[in-house]
Amino acid sequence: MRALVQRVTEAAVEVGGRVIGRTGPGLLVLICAMQGDDEAAADRLAARVARLRIFHDDQGKMNRSLLEMRGGALVVSQFTLAADTRSGNRPGFSAAAAPEDGRRLYEHFAASLRGHGIPVETGEFGAEMKVHLVNDGPVTIWLETPAPGTDQAS
Numbered sequence: 001m002r003a004l005v006q007r008v009t010e011a012a013v014e015v016g017g018r019v020i021g022r023t024g025p026g027l028l029v030l031i032c033a034m035q036g037d038d039e040a041a042a043d044r045l046a047a048r049v050a051r052l053r054i055f056h057d058d059q060g061k062m063n064r065s066l067l068e069m070r071g072g073a074l075v076v077s078q079f080t081l082a083a084d085t086r087s088g089n090r091p092g093f094s095a096a097a098a099p100e101d102g103r104r105l106y107e108h109f110a111a112s113l114r115g116h117g118i119p120v121e122t123g124e125f126g127a128e129m130k131v132h133l134v135n136d137g138p139v140t141i142w143l144e145t146p147a148p149g150t151d152q153a154s
Helices: 039-051 099-115
Strands: 002-015 018-023 026-032 062-064 072-077 120-122 130-144
Touching: 002 039, 002 072, 018 026, 018 072, 018 120, 026 039, 026 099, 039 099, 039 130, 072 099, 099 120
Parallel strands: 026 072, 072 120
Antiparallel strands: 002 018, 002 026, 002 130
């Protein structure tokens, strides 16, 4: 699975002109399930997001996690994180999980993050969404679970 994690003072997602999820301060997590991903990958990624030390401590160093600062997360599905841009001008998305798998793993990721005690709100899988955020820092981190058959995460 892939995630683009942004530290935010606030974030919201709307569908059809109506806000359906919001958080702040905390994290906006754009998430994409890849072919071959499973629930274990979603659980590993949720644990990494919950413990990612990107919030300031009392000395101003990025040394606190979402768990420690008791922030929330807005989780938004974004299959375009699977984009392959190695050739041509039109990205390919064949590495993304099939829609039914993507939905299942997106929902599992959000539930797993909640299981860590994080308040989680979500977007709407497959919908045309507008995401509003105030990126704090700015801090933006790319996370990825290991590809099937490997034991390394980026």
